[in-house]
Amino acid sequence: MRSLLVLLLLASAALAADPLPSWNDTATKQAIITFVEKVTTEGSPDFVPPAERIATFDNDGTLWAEQPMYFQAFFIFDRIKALAPKHPEWKDTEPFASVLKGDLKSALAGGEHALIEMAMATHAGTTTEEFEKIVADWIATARHPKTGRLLTEMVYQPMLELLAYLRANGFKTFIVSGGGIEFMRVFAEEVYGVPPEQIIGSSIKTRFEIRDGRPVLVRLPELNFIDDKAGKPVGIQMHIGRRPVAAFGNSDGDLQMLQWTAAGKGTRFCLYVHHTDAEREWAYDRESSIGRLDKGLDEAKARGWTVVDMKRDWRRVFAFEGQ
């Protein structure tokens, strides 16, 4: 009881301060705050009951960086190297042979098909518990090739503040990503404050088995669900069963999630993070092979969705930049 009161007092103190200190005082920040105040003001025509305050966030390029390639691809490559002694055939089989030679460009030349093949070879064949440990061990030390920072430090400070601000206002925050659901779950609670049951992602099938008298879930080399593009509203309905009130993305892969969110009744909020800061982060949009934002940018303009201009709107990008 006492600790709840303390929490309430702390919460009210936090609300009095600027909830989004890493956002510059631009129209973007104001649009976020205006939306949150509208939907949380009782008696307002835009009021949304707490149970319906669902906010969905893409991960790659929206909550953490995705250049020079999706971070999960680094995991895949490292796993191929680690598993290579058990797979002597990989030396002569693409795309594995290129990975083992360190030629990542050739490894990825096969496009989505090659990536899925490598994902299967590295994400299946373990139990769910074993896989969780493999990811946890890897992410604890995996560093970004350009910044040298831990990958878990490559998260956008303004977006962490936004997640916390929404939660302080009664929102349930979900991640809805093309990335692997079990990959993200390992670090999302600690890094983003999003618990495993609020992570939606791509997945492979699992099978329940009793092994040596102990039940396990075995990860199978068979696709279950691709949580990208038109898959995102499907994943949202499957896991949440309620249409988001707010959705946040950065690429054409998020467009259908934003369309689905915007089409709900009443006030909705759709936001695109536009990567415009080549100095502090990266600048890319319509022509990028990773995180392409083309149709989405047009639709955001046509529909009046909020677009973050990273260079203009974010006072800092990463926490490690300092104050």
Add this chain to the structure above:
Amino acid sequence: MRSLLVLLLLASAALAADPLPSWNDTATKQAIITFVEKVTTEGSPDFVPPAERIATFDNDGTLWAEQPMYFQAFFIFDRIKALAPKHPEWKDTEPFASVLKGDLKSALAGGEHALIEMAMATHAGTTTEEFEKIVADWIATARHPKTGRLLTEMVYQPMLELLAYLRANGFKTFIVSGGGIEFMRVFAEEVYGVPPEQIIGSSIKTRFEIRDGRPVLVRLPELNFIDDKAGKPVGIQMHIGRRPVAAFGNSDGDLQMLQWTAAGKGTRFCLYVHHTDAEREWAYDRESSIGRLDKGLDEAKARGWTVVDMKRDWRRVFAFEGQ
């Protein structure tokens, strides 16, 4: 702020009273309370942090009745009758023809295959929003053939108290049922206090489409997932990503969920509802075609799981029995 304080005071008053008034003071009730107190006492070796307090409940036969047949089957039959004018061929096609003649026994003679065929014919072909409205309209008036009560009154009062008791102690309560996920979501929040994002069930596939400029999710006549037996731990991992601390079921279809729960580290709680009360409810177990409890009963005894003897342990079964 003020309303939160009032809520806190109400909550503490409620905790002081008996949280399970519809349970007789038997060893079963004591086992539940002992478990909850152990895992919520800070400093106890059995303490479970709030984020990990996941409790999963089967629905049919565990939270509401399932005799003389699964309530969703009544929905299927009523939908077949409602859709019959658009399907003249059903008059001569089994199992539809038997349903239209009112011969439900023959309709179900085809077993699971016939049931899935009828489920597809009645659950697909609409958008998710249309389907939600169809179920909502139906469940608002659907009554039980024996008691004449609304189906939503056929819920077990002791289990409603148990759900609330667990939530008051920081548990997140989930439903994990072989029933249709979108069928249950329509009433589970109001009836059980379980929001749509905490419902796990069987499902058909959906497809995202833009229709007349408006995005919709179309329900397809294609199985997506059967959330029963060995599917239950798979569904739990997919949706929750965390092993339950407590699991509640009533049939062999729940056995794998209980096994998966019991095999976690630390204190876990597994409970079977045993239907032993032919007078107030129904009495069935090893030989029943619906909700068979055979292997599960043996395993519960062997492992020391808690078994509710409905006749002995429940002071009342349904709220409509009165005090």
